[in-house]
Amino acid sequence: MANRILWINPVSEVVAFDRPVAEFINSIKRSDTQVDVISLKRGPMHLNYYYYNALILGDTLHQVKRAEKEGYDAAIIGCFYDPGLREAREITNRIVIAAPAEASILIAAGLGHRFSIIVASDKCIPKMYENVVNYGLINRLASFESVDLEVNDFQKDKTETMRRIHKAAERAIHEKFAEVIILGCTMEFGFYKELQEELKIPVIDAIVAPIKYAEFMIELRKNFGWGHSKICSYKSPPISEIKEWKLSDQYPDMKGLW
Numbered sequence: 368m369a370n371r372i373l374w375i376n377p378v379s380e381v382v383a384f385d386r387p388v389a390e391f392i393n394s395i396k397r398s399d400t401q402v403d404v405i406s407l408k409r410g411p412m413h414l415n416y417y418y419y420n421a422l423i424l425g426d427t428l429h430q431v432k433r434a435e436k437e438g439y440d441a442a443i444i445g446c447f448y449d450p451g452l453r454e455a456r457e458i459t460n461r462i463v464i465a466a467p468a469e470a471s472i473l474i475a476a477g478l479g480h481r482f483s484i485i486v487a488s489d490k491c492i493p494k495m496y497e498n499v500v501n502y503g504l505i506n507r508l509a510s511f512e513s514v515d516l517e518v519n520d521f522q523k524d525k526t527e528t529m530r531r532i533h534k535a536a537e538r539a540i541h542e543k544f545a546e547v548i549i550l551g552c553t554m555e556f557g558f559y560k561e562l563q564e565e566l567k568i569p570v571i572d573a574i575v576a577p578i579k580y581a582e583f584m585i586e587l588r589k590n591f592g593w594g595h596s597k598i599c600s601y602k603s604p605p606i607s608e609i610k611e612w613k614l615s616d617q618y619p620d621m622k623g624l625w
Contacts, residue, residue: 389402453601
């Protein structure tokens, strides 16, 4: 039976990146993996502000919970800010939960001593820095390098995007001594191969990394029983409270999830 993964683009479906993201994922996933790509029915078009991140949390988490209920093996929250990653692991019991930044950073740490993250703009850096600290790998971070682009512009002029990313990566390698480059936005997908060939070091794509990480984690769960620990950090809230407080009545998209 094929492994089933739900990729959630945690932005409004109006942005319409689902199809190109799905096409890219289908080009790199395992043959026995089925990946469905969805966006949210409402919300902002990007997540470059804390407020926007807060707005999408509820809808994103309920999509994750619905994925578990529908039998998916994994859900991926497809934004490099990893919004709701801890919360998603808290409210699920069986399903693997992954996100781009954590997956990319963990993979990069095994490929070189120091890594640099190529980001859209300086605004991205504080939140991403916070995530690197939380993931315990801040001493392996060489630098953040901004390309001064809006998130939704990465795929518009690919020649210009490649020029900016290449320049930022060169700066990271020669001035900050980075040994691995991470493309720090899911909308930077598809550039890693050419960059890797030119730079001669590993270049981590923020869509490839969480897909491969999720496939690996699914195998560990199915074959060895290694899933997200349910004590302390990811301990689930009591269902009795959720029902007693009638949260599903207050949040209609929760109906039937618990």
